[in-house]
Amino acid sequence: MKKILVFTATYNESGNIDRLIKNIALFLPSADMLVVDDNSPDGTGKILDTIASSMPQLHVLHRNKKLGLGTAHKLGMKYARDNDYDVLITMDSDFSHNPSYLPKIAQLMDKNDFVTGSRYITGGRSDYDGYRKFVSFSANLLARNLLGIPFKECTTSFRGFSKRLLKMMDIDSIRSDGYSFFFESIFLVSRLTDNVSEFPIYFENRASGTSKISRTEIAKSCINLMRLFADRLTSAAGNNSRHFIKYALIGILNTAVSYMTYSLFLILGTSYPAALILSYIVGIVHSYAWNRLWNFKSISSLIPETARFITAYVISFFLNLLMLRSFIEVHGMQPFIAQATAIIFTVPATFLMMRYWVFKRPK
Numbered sequence: 004m005k006k007i008l009v010f011t012a013t014y015n016e017s018g019n020i021d022r023l024i025k026n027i028a029l030f031l032p033s034a035d036m037l038v039v040d041d042n043s044p045d046g047t048g049k050i051l052d053t054i055a056s057s058m059p060q061l062h063v064l065h066r067n068k069k070l071g072l073g074t075a076h077k078l079g080m081k082y083a084r085d086n087d088y089d090v091l092i093t094m095d096s097d098f099s100h101n102p103s104y105l106p107k108i109a110q111l112m113d114k115n116d117f118v119t120g121s122r123y124i125t126g127g128r129s130d131y132d133g134y135r136k137f138v139s140f141s142a143n144l145l146a147r148n149l150l151g152i153p154f155k156e157c158t159t160s161f162r163g164f165s166k167r168l169l170k171m172m173d174i175d176s177i178r179s180d181g182y183s184f185f186f187e188s189i190f191l192v193s194r195l196t197d198n199v200s201e202f203p204i205y206f207e208n209r210a211s212g213t214s215k216i217s218r219t220e221i222a223k224s225c226i227n228l229m230r231l232f233a234d235r236l237t238s239a240a241g242n243n244s245r246h247f248i249k250y251a252l253i254g255i256l257n258t259a260v261s262y263m264t265y266s267l268f269l270i271l272g273t274s275y276p277a278a279l280i281l282s283y284i285v286g287i288v289h290s291y292a293w294n295r296l297w298n299f300k301s302i303s304s305l306i307p308e309t310a311r312f313i314t315a316y317v318i319s320f321f322l323n324l325l326m327l328r329s330f331i332e333v334h335g336m337q338p339f340i341a342q343a344t345a346i347i348f349t350v351p352a353t354f355l356m357m358r359y360w361v362f363k364r365p366k
Contacts, residue, residue, distance in 0.1 A: 005089040007034040007109060008082070011096040012075035017045040019097050024054055024061060026102035031092075031109060036061045037082055038096070039075040042068055073184025076160065077174050084169040091164040099207055100161040107202060108163045116196040118163035119189070121156035126203030138329075141348065142224070146186040149232040149351050151243075152193050154201050157186045161204060171195050181220045183227035190231055221334060225347040232351070243358065249298040250354050253290055261286035287316065299362035311361045319353040 009027050013020055020038070027036055040048040040063065048065050055061040064078065076093060083091035090112045094100040104120060111118045122129040123143060131139055139158065146157040172191060179187045192199070235244065265282035273281070291312050295301045301308060323345050330341035 004033060005109070005112075006087070007031060007090045007092065008037055008079075008086070008088040009034050009092045009094065009105065010037045010039075010076070010079035010083070011094050012072055012079070013038055013040045013043060013047045013051070013096045014069055015043045015045045015047060016096045017043070017047045017050055020047055020050055021054065023096055023098065023102065024051075024058070027105065028058070028060070030102045030105045034060070034092075034105075034109075035088070037064065037079055038062070039064045039066065039078055041066050041070055041075065071180035071184075072160075072182060073177070073180040073187075076184055076188070077177060080164065080169055080172070080174050083164070084166070084174075087166070089166050091169060093160050093162050093164075095160055100159075101205065101207065104161070104202075104204055108161075111200050111202060112163045112165060114198075115163070115200045116165045116168040116198040117192050118200045118202065119154060119156055120159055120161035120204035120206075121154065121201045122159070122204065122206045123155035124201055124203050127156075127205070128203075129206040130208040131206070138221075141352075142186075142228075145348065145351055146190075146228060148355055149228065150186065150190045150193075150235055152186070152189055153199070154189065154193075156201060157189050158182070159204075159206070160185055162189075168192065168196055178230075179223075179227045181223055183220075183224040187227060187231060221330070222336070222340065222344050225344050229347055229351075246298055246358055247351075247354055250294065250357065251350075253293045253298060254350070256293070257286050257290045260289050287313070294357060295362060299357070301362040303363040308361065308363075312357075315353060315356040315361050318356065319349050322352060323349040 009031060011023070016023075024036065024038075027034065038051055038061070040051060042048065042065065048063070051061070051063045055063050062082075064082075066075075079093060080091060090109065092105060092108050092112075094102075094105075100120065108118050108120070121127045123140070129136065129139070143155070143157050146152060147154065150157075172195065177184060177187050177191060232247075261282045264285045265278050268278035268281055269275070291309065294312075295308070326345040326348055327338075327341050330336040330344055331338060334341075336344065
């Protein structure tokens, strides 16, 4: 029989943890459990110690303060590796991940190095709606495309790792300490093995308590995503990498051209609004010409391609506006930080539209 460890991390989960431990024991009775608690003010750690006193398969590690979800998962991965577990299963502690899926993961791990539950494949679904659904879907879409991750789901923690994979992974090389740990770790996994599987799950709203994703964590996740994308660019300069580098260079040049055009029109006596509009038009024409002729070397008909190009820029503008308002009004970010964060999302999104929709390249 395989030696299985089920891991979760807690911070203020007193309303969930007792029932979660009982459900894990119900669905995987032969598994050991490890919980890392970050000195929860609501007494979660004390509840865990009480349960562990009568449940020898439960191991509890206490940390003195909140050190981040990513560092807790790294600790769990090292614990499983160092204690020679055949399988490590990780999950959330708030019942977003139903313990009834645990036997399915254990079964899939018989033939795979890595398994992940997914909201975004056929049969998967989520209780998220509105803004949270938009952010989750966008984060997964960008991570999947920018990092070349072969999964529809990149941000959940409902995963299975084989002993072989854990020994191959350089766990300390994962720099993210918060929620971005999940797409950074799956990025690492995708570079180490193709023996993977994805299965559909129903991702439920937490049973009790409140979500702990702060606006600072969202900003850090955006920065980490771009850091990993840059790592991918420098490690393997494939077609996407070369096109994105050219796209970025055109963007920098375009900013300079637009500014010089705006200044020139002002010198010539043009009104401020007219100078702004004219410089914007010049910028669009400049960007289109360089991307068509130099970057993507497109062979499309000019008129429909131009229409797609303008449409992509309009979509990008409204996407940026939507995210800017969300970061300011929902998460309370300062306008400058909110705009910088929004740009981190919209620039790659616009590039993907240009790469796969606007410009058609010779085969």
